[in-house]
Amino acid sequence: MKILHTADWHIGKKLNGRDLMDDQKFVLEQLMKQIKELKPDIIVVAGDLYDRSNPSKEALNMVNHYLYKMNKEMGLPVLMISGNHDSKALLDYGSEWFKASDLYIHTSLDDILEPVMINGHNFYLVPHIDVLEARHHFDNKELRTHHDVYRHIVEQIELDAEVKNVLIGHLFIQDGKQSESERALSIGLSEEVDSEIFDSFDYVLLGHLHHPFAISHDKIFYSGSPLKYSFNEVKQPKGFRWIDTEENTVKFIPLTPVHDIVEYEGSYDDIINEKIDFDDKEAYFKFILSDLRHVKEPMSKIKMIYPNTLELKVTAENHDFNMTTIDMKETGDYDIYASFMEEIGRKPPTAIETELFEQHFGGGNNETD
């Protein structure tokens, strides 16, 4: 069986306030073209289809459009799960009707023990799970970490040794064995799940981490996101996975974005005098520049040359406190929060932090009606 594995589309995502829907459309059109050429038997979308639990109508239309293309136009089975960014209620909406044309969308723990069976392959669709939700669902207070939860789930799945067993998940996997004492240190918000609990599966196809090579393992794979979604991802390859279960081969196939994301550290002088040769002046730039201190409105000046500049930062040694310039007008609450977290913690918010933020501030919901 030939499986095309993608994940983390994050439809509706903005980068420093810049709407990426045209970029997403560009890359998904490429993906559709690849699907037509490669002719997979099945498509896996491992969570985070939307960027927000509360997507815009444009995002809704776009997801609907590409699901239609893959499932109805090309007639391919599609297996999907909800990620931490998705609204389970929204993804679940209509799923009872979708099944009739082999579009399987799983958002609930109720369905995890029953595989979707296709051509001698049993697919276990495990949506993103919150620890508290799992504790409640299984009525088991022993479940304290994501690792506990996934181990508990895997223990309950009765695998059929006659078929190939594929788990589809949206989680943060951790390679190498951890001792219990090491784990004890990260109880609570720890999201890591040890890879060894999935040893009995033939393939584990994941979403959540945007880097396709976040783990190096012979049976566990991330597809990565189809696009770079933050300046932390500048160096990551982007594309999808191609799994041939007969030949037992797994490939990564790249996709090309319309705008690349570029981070450049150097001097303002070099940038403004165009001394640096960038492949694409229309790329989404983040400049980390020295000698910015006395420049008035550097963003406007740099945008004359690189119109899609999204972030300006003063080189670290120049200031005790880093100064970052982004266009606040176009930047939403989450983005401000995320860059603040990156600023103070040197890493982006975790999925759980994102979830908490979304719950409390996230894009408005009916509570404010």
Next chain:
Amino acid sequence: MKILHTADWHIGKKLNGRDLMDDQKFVLEQLMKQIKELKPDIIVVAGDLYDRSNPSKEALNMVNHYLYKMNKEMGLPVLMISGNHDSKALLDYGSEWFKASDLYIHTSLDDILEPVMINGHNFYLVPHIDVLEARHHFDNKELRTHHDVYRHIVEQIELDAEVKNVLIGHLFIQDGKQSESERALSIGLSEEVDSEIFDSFDYVLLGHLHHPFAISHDKIFYSGSPLKYSFNEVKQPKGFRWIDTEENTVKFIPLTPVHDIVEYEGSYDDIINEKIDFDDKEAYFKFILSDLRHVKEPMSKIKMIYPNTLELKVTAENHDFNMTTIDMKETGDYDIYASFMEEIGRKPPTAIETELFEQHFGGGNNETD
């Protein structure tokens, strides 16, 4: 053919901040029971399924649940259109899959000329239309009012005289002929559509107005909403329509709410001393009372007896400026706006006003991200 016609479910609606989902569930369970007993050939839901373009996950789950019951469990064809409260993108989501099991949801002007054909009946599903949207769609600047728009649409529909033709719409119909000069006065925000433009249809089944007898006509019917959704609706019967196209009979069948909505005008003294006999102390009350002026925290006191009191108002003659007490904590922006409009204009906001409000303040959307 036997048609069950309902509309204006407004799932997720709040009344003065009070969540009505349990009330909605109660009355929709009754409706499902009636469907099982009466065995219609088809179900029509004429718009405003949701109350907000941005429904909560509970509202989404509820709509999904009842659509599943009617269409999948009972196997009935369901014809639906979007109303002015619905998000077209949300209602359209999945509709290409739904068709396969005879669940037709139309949200776009693209589909209005193609009827859904079932058993010698042609159903024209006309979603709620905004004048500007129609002007753009038909590229016709002459379309100035809802009346113009619907006349334009009806003129384009080629009716088959061999079948029964049924139009399903979500609009404000106006009985009796208006002269052009009268219409001229109401150009612009006027929503009224004259009934005579639908003369060539056998049945016109409508949503939008919540009163099932808003028009008295031999071929045009509102089902009304299944529940009372404002204190302006206290005296309206609530239920659904039952149309038998062979016998050419149309009936209104009532539904019973779990809580009635009651408006009472009288003295605070009578209320607080329980001198008035109400059928149900748990009803949703609006009291318009004299002698409130010197009572401290009258709402708390009255709620001790009538816990679901939602509104307190001082009798008009007592004050130059009416004083209304509602629980602001539980009252959303739209409700405050709506009661303000009622207060100053003596009538609730029109659909257009609601739409404008929703667009600008409505429940949050990704613009604020």
